[in-house]
Amino acid sequence: MIKIVFFAALREQLGCAELSITADTVKTVTDIKQLLSDKSELWQQTFGNASLLCAVNHDMVDGSHLVKPGDEVAFFPPVTGG
Amino acid sequence: MIKIVFFAALREQLGCAELSITADTVKTVTDIKQLLSDKSELWQQTFGNASLLCAVNHDMVDGSHLVKPGDEVAFFPPVTGG
Amino acid sequence: MSNQVTLNKDKDPEISIQANDFSLADEVALLEKENLTDGAVVTFTGRVRNRNNGNVVTTLTLEHYPGMTEKSLAKIILQAKERWDIGRVKVIHRIGELSIGDQIVFVGVTSEHRQDAFAANEFIMDYLKVKAPFWKKEKITNAGQTSENWLAAKTTDTDKADLWS
Amino acid sequence: MSNQVTLNKDKDPEISIQANDFSLADEVALLEKENLTDGAVVTFTGRVRNRNNGNVVTTLTLEHYPGMTEKSLAKIILQAKERWDIGRVKVIHRIGELSIGDQIVFVGVTSEHRQDAFAANEFIMDYLKVKAPFWKKEKITNAGQTSENWLAAKTTDTDKADLWS
Numbered sequence: 001m002i003k004i005v006f007f008a009a010l011r012e013q014l015g016c017a018e019l020s021i022t023a024d025t026v027k028t029v030t031d032i033k034q035l036l037s038d039k040s041e042l043w044q045q046t047f048g049n050a051s052l053l054c055a056v057n058h059d060m061v062d063g064s065h066l067v068k069p070g071d072e073v074a075f076f077p078p079v080t081g082g
Numbered sequence: 083m084i085k086i087v088f089f090a091a092l093r094e095q096l097g098c099a100e101l102s103i104t105a106d107t108v109k110t111v112t113d114i115k116q117l118l119s120d121k122s123e124l125w126q127q128t129f130g131n132a133s134l135l136c137a138v139n140h141d142m143v144d145g146s147h148l149v150k151p152g153d154e155v156a157f158f159p160p161v162t163g164g
Numbered sequence: 165m166s167n168q169v170t171l172n173k174d175k176d177p178e179i180s181i182q183a184n185d186f187s188l189a190d191e192v193a194l195l196e197k198e199n200l201t202d203g204a205v206v207t208f209t210g211r212v213r214n215r216n217n218g219n220v221v222t223t224l225t226l227e228h229y230p231g232m233t234e235k236s237l238a239k240i241i242l243q244a245k246e247r248w249d250i251g252r253v254k255v256i257h258r259i260g261e262l263s264i265g266d267q268i269v270f271v272g273v274t275s276e277h278r279q280d281a282f283a284a285n286e287f288i289m290d291y292l293k294v295k296a297p298f299w300k301k302e303k304i305t306n307a308g309q310t311s312e313n314w315l316a317a318k319t320t321d322t323d324k325a326d327l328w329s
Numbered sequence: 330m331s332n333q334v335t336l337n338k339d340k341d342p343e344i345s346i347q348a349n350d351f352s353l354a355d356e357v358a359l360l361e362k363e364n365l366t367d368g369a370v371v372t373f374t375g376r377v378r379n380r381n382n383g384n385v386v387t388t389l390t391l392e393h394y395p396g397m398t399e400k401s402l403a404k405i406i407l408q409a410k411e412r413w414d415i416g417r418v419k420v421i422h423r424i425g426e427l428s429i430g431d432q433i434v435f436v437g438v439t440s441e442h443r444q445d446a447f448a449a450n451e452f453i454m455d456y457l458k459v460k461a462p463f464w465k466k467e468k469i470t471n472a473g474q475t476s477e478n479w480l481a482a483k484t485t486d487t488d489k490a491d492l493w494s
Contacts, residue, residue, distance in 0.1 A: 005229075007227060007229055007297065007299060008227050008299035008301070008314055009299070009314040012314075051317075055229070055232055055297070058229075058231050058232035058235045058236075059232075059235070060295070074229060074232065074297075076229065076297060076299070077299065077314070077317070078294075078316075078317030079293075079294065079295065079296060079297050079298055079299060079317065080298065080299050080300045080314075080315040080316070080317050081226065081228070081257060081269070081292060081293065081296050081297075081298020081299070081300065082210055082257075082268070082269050082289060082292050082293040082296075082298070087394075089392060089394055089462065089464060090392050090464035090466075090479055091464070091479040094479075133482075137394070137397055137462070140394075140396050140397035140400045140401070141397075141400070142460070156394060156397065156462075158394065158462060158464070159464065159479070159482070160459075160481075160482030161458075161459065161460065161461060161462050161463055161464060161482065162458075162463065162464050162465045162479075162480040162481070162482050163391065163393070163422060163434070163457060163458065163461050163462075163463020163464070163465065164375055164422075164433070164434050164454060164457050164458040164461075164463070187354070188353065188354060188357055189352070189353055189354035192353055192374070196376065196430070200378060200379035200429055200430055201378060201379065201380065202376075202378070203375055203376050203377070203378040204373065204374075204375060204376075205372075205373070205374040205375075205376065206371070206372070206373050206374075206450075207370075207371070207372045207374075208369070208370070208371050208443065208446075208447070209357070209369075209370040209371075209372075210368055210369060210370075210443070211361065211367075211368050211369075211370065212368070213365065213366060213367070213368040213441070214365035214366065215366065264365055265361070265365055276378070278373065278375070278451075278454060279451075279489065281373075282373070282447065282450070282451045282454075285371075285447070286443075286444075286447045289443060289447075324444065
């Protein structure tokens with residue numbers, strides 16, 4: 001399984017903080033985005049936002065990053081702390 | 083009269099913190115330096131130091147600055163505060 | 165998973181993510197304690213302002229990504245130490261709901277010579293702004309109407325961080 | 330002369346030359362008091378180090394030129410305010426005999442946006458170092474021998490100040 005988490009405005013837009021997927025059908029972060037976009041029009045629109053960031057196991061990655069079972073994949077908007 | 087003050091290492095080298103001169107014979111800061119240099123070999127050597135700074139009435143000036151009765155003229159080494 | 169456990173067990177003394185307020189004086193005292201080689205101490209404190217983009221702000225809520233936050237800050241501090249000759253570093257970031265005037269973030273850096281502490285402190289803040297997973301939601305009042313908004317990231321922050329690379 | 334009287338009567342609240350120690354917490358509290366527009370507070374504190382140029386320092390004595398000191402600092406603060414969008418400023422410099430670890434100098438600057446407070450604070454320190462009439466004499470111990478030396482000005486300080494012009 002791969003754990004997927006969402007933060008801030010993205011979490012609120014999706015109405016979802018966390019979900020799990022099986023690792024069978026996805027190889028990369030882009031694959032996960034595609035899988036999630038297929039859930040509904042809301043998810044499709046939300047993941048169409050080019051500024052969304054992704055971290056795997058707490059490190060920022062880009063779409064080509066390979067994922068494996070046990071990974072924690074996070075999606076979130078650009079950060080605004082400080 | 084013109085009041086002349088010395089600070090820090092310069093004051094210690096000269097063994098003098100303050101003196102007064104009449105304004106009759108001096109027009110500029112350079113004139114004052116020359117007058118003081120003529121006092122003795124010690125004063126001559128001390129005022130030969132090119133790094134000495136001068137302030138008139140609390141503002142930094144260069145040698146060509148004109149002086150007048152009532153002015154306070156200060157000589158001191160480069161500053162080292164902070 | 166084992167990664168996270170390690171992070172919690174060996175809690176990084178240079179980083180604190182906390183809901184509670186902090187004391188600037190206490191933090192600086194710790195940076196200076198038994199530290200007689202560093203002549204320079206530079207601190208940055210960020211506070212909640214009463215206005216933002218022309219709106220009257222009433223409260224600010226800080227969300228973060230536990231685990232990644234600490235990891236990203238540790239990486240930023242490491243980069244600062246590689247670039248400048250600095251002594252001690254402390255980064256505190258508050259989370260949860262904050263009021264106007266409240267302290268949000270603290271960065272403290274010591275060094276032998278002042279330019280290192282100044283540069284490293286500003287670098288840490290600039291990178292924190294664009295790399296550490298915190299998000300601000302502000303409650304604002306406009307013409308008697310209250311609303312909540314997630315703050316948008318600023319390109320000026322991204323541009324400023326890019327100047328260091 | 331009348332100039333000096335004026336300076337003493339209307340004592341500049343942004344500048345303090347004092348023998349006594351100061352409290353960082355109190356100074357920052359004053360910078361932040363009823364100040365809800367400035368989200369950024371940057372402080373610099375300079376302290377007496379235990380070593381300088383390879384020598385063991387025991388005490389440091391600060392001499393200054395009363396009157397000119399205040400005037401030069403006021404001018405530096407004014408220049409900083411002309412260059413950057415800053416809120417409140419405080420500069421404290423101690424005089425007299427100080428011990429290892431003692432605070433020597435404090436610069437505090439607030440601003441709406443952090444880069445102004447960072448830049449202005451470093452600018453004030455850089456200019457103070459080369460323009461304000463303070464001189465340091467250190468008592469050092471070397472192989473059991475105690476001696477007193479006036480510190481020499483550093484060209485690195487002059488070079489750093491020149492970078493702002």
